[in-house]
Amino acid sequence: MLERLLRSAGGEVRVRVTGASLERFLNLCMRENVRPRALARQDWDCMECTFSIRDLRRLRPRMGRTGCRVHIIQRSGLPFLLRALRRRVVFSAGFFALLAVFWALQTHLWIIELKTPPGVSSAELARALEAEGVHIGMRLSEFDDKTVQRQLMLKMDSISYVTFNRVGNHMIVEAHKKEEVAPARDSGGITSVVARRAGQIVRVTAQSGWPVVKAGDIVAVGEKLIDALVPPSRDREGIGPRLTWSGGEVIARTWYETTYLRPLTALSKRYTGKTTTQYALIWGKHRINLYLGSGICGAGCDKIIEVSHFTIRDGLTLPFRVIRQTYRWYEPVEESFDTEAVRQEVEARAVESLTDRLEGELTSYSSTGQLTERGALEVFFRAEALEDIGEVVEDSQTLPEPDAAE
Numbered sequence: 001m002l003e004r005l006l007r008s009a010g011g012e013v014r015v016r017v018t019g020a021s022l023e024r025f026l027n028l029c030m031r032e033n034v035r036p037r038a039l040a041r042q043d044w045d046c047m048e049c050t051f052s053i054r055d056l057r058r059l060r061p062r063m064g065r066t067g068c069r070v071h072i073i074q075r076s077g078l079p080f081l082l083r084a085l086r087r088r089v090v091f092s093a094g095f096f097a098l099l100a101v102f103w104a105l106q107t108h109l110w111i112i113e114l115k116t117p118p119g120v121s122s123a124e125l126a127r128a129l130e131a132e133g134v135h136i137g138m139r140l141s142e143f144d145d146k147t148v149q150r151q152l153m154l155k156m157d158s159i160s161y162v163t164f165n166r167v168g169n170h171m172i173v174e175a176h177k178k179e180e181v182a183p184a185r186d187s188g189g190i191t192s193v194v195a196r197r198a199g200q201i202v203r204v205t206a207q208s209g210w211p212v213v214k215a216g217d218i219v220a221v222g223e224k225l226i227d228a229l230v231p232p233s234r235d236r237e238g239i240g241p242r243l244t245w246s247g248g249e250v251i252a253r254t255w256y257e258t259t260y261l262r263p264l265t266a267l268s269k270r271y272t273g274k275t276t277t278q279y280a281l282i283w284g285k286h287r288i289n290l291y292l293g294s295g296i297c298g299a300g301c302d303k304i305i306e307v308s309h310f311t312i313r314d315g316l317t318l319p320f321r322v323i324r325q326t327y328r329w330y331e332p333v334e335e336s337f338d339t340e341a342v343r344q345e346v347e348a349r350a351v352e353s354l355t356d357r358l359e360g361e362l363t364s365y366s367s368t369g370q371l372t373e374r375g376a377l378e379v380f381f382r383a384e385a386l387e388d389i390g391e392v393v394e395d396s397q398t399l400p401e402p403d404a405a406e
Contacts, residue, residue, distance in 0.1 A: 011053040011077030014038075018046045019068030028066055032058055053079065109138050110284075110319035111170040111309070117177045120158050125175055128155050136284045136319070140169070168316045191245045193226035195219045196391040199252035209246025219389075225250045228395040241399060250390035253363075256354060256383040260346050263376050264337050269302075269330040276301075280323040287323075301329045339377055343369040346379045360387025 017025055022045065029036055036049035051059070056070075063070060085092040112134070116122045129135070132148045145164045152162050152175075160178040164171060193209065201217045209226040213219060226246040278291040289295065297303040304326040310318040347367040355362055365383035372378050 007052060008077050011075075011079040012050055013053060013056055013072050014048065014050050014074035014076075015056070016042075016046065016048050016071045016073050017068050018071070019066065020045055021067045022047055024066040025063070025068045028059065028062060032062070034059060048073070053077075105169055105312075105316055105319065107140055108319075109134075109140055109143070109166075109169055109171055110136060111317050112136060113170070113172045115172060115174040117175070119177050120156075120175050124156065125152075125159075125173070128152050129173065131155075134173075140166075169319070170317045190228045190243050190395045190397070191247070191392050192224055192228045192395040193246045193248060193250065193390040194393055195221055195223045195225055195250070195252075195389050197221060197252075197254050197387075197389045199254040199387075199389055201225075201250065201252050202386065203251040204248065205250075206246070206248035208244055209248065211248070213250075219252070225390055229397060229399075243395075243397070243399060246395075247392060248390065249388055251360075251386055252389045254360075254385050254387055254389065256381075256385070258350060258381045260350065260379040260381065261372070261376055262342050262346055262379065264339065264342060265375070266335055266337070267332045268335040270333045271328055271330045274329040276327040276329075278325040278327075280325070282321045282323060284319065295325060297327050300331075301327045303327055339369065339371070342377050343367060343379055346377075347381060350381045351383070354383055354385075358385055358387060360385050 019025070026036075032055075034051070034055040036051060039047060039049040041047045060070075085095065112129070114122050114125055116125060129148070129152070132151050134143065134148060149162050149164070153159065156175075158178060159175045161176050163174045163176070165174070166172075191209075198220050199218070201213050201215050201219060203215060204211045204213060204225065206226050209228055210230045211225065212227050213223075213225050219225065226248050228243050228246050230242050230244060232241050278289075278295060280290055280295070281288040306324040306326070308322045308324065310320070310322075312318065346369075347365070350367070351362065351365055354365075362383060362385045365381070367379055367381045369377050369379045
């Protein structure tokens, strides 16, 4: 493959050699250390072969002694291509411009895609990348992922690390959120477990500390469940009260009551069938609108935006995007809802919302609805759950003073 490319770069000619002494011509090639390629005998006095331009120039001054004539039947290679392009200025300029475009596409960064989890700002990440010199149009050879990753982790406290996945001139920057790690519990610290919600105790499992409630007790918010003060041991003499950290599981039956207010009429959209489409071109950070007027849709229509990238092949994306804005016009129409359907929808959403934030199991729920004077539906939602209501807090109590009689 490499030899073929080198021959093409130097230029080749296909020739037809005629004469009664073809053997003399071949002997001349051997003396001059010239090797004809793709040799094909056409007749007793005619053959075809391929020479490089350099070899043909070496043979030409000595060809008269052989009694043979050489006719060029085909020319190929870079020198002949450049000579042909020299006579076509516009085509030559376009050809070299195309080469420059391909070179710029391959050696520069044109697409930056940010992937951030909830809690991490994409705008902040984009500004941090810009400050480190990572921007659209930068040379790929200037990008040092290790240095940029280290600087981003120092500047942004909300991320733990950043990964860079580059395919050609398209780079995907994915940020990973820093997980909040609970501080290590100090065995010498003093903590108690209190109730974060009111409920009826079902089960208490203390890992450390002294449980002060039992199954069946009803506790209020903030009431102590597992105390840091452990009383003296009855089995071992000489071991008095002590303070320790408290921990464990306190399962209780809890109740939830919420009221929702929902209207029974609402405005819905009835599309008229009228649509308007606008196009825009984004080149780097610049936007070129291919339409007249403003792109603000206003009231009475939906705006749908579609972004299209153009890829020549895998890893080679053109540095512009086409924006398609479609406006769908509609008329507002008042719609009425069934009372029972609204109640069931509110109940289902309340159950889903409670299940997402509940640290336990939802055991039962119910809802009732009644109409208000303004024609809305008031839904009373009630639920019962089994959950861990214990919450570890610091305890500032001290050991009791020893009895003077002792």
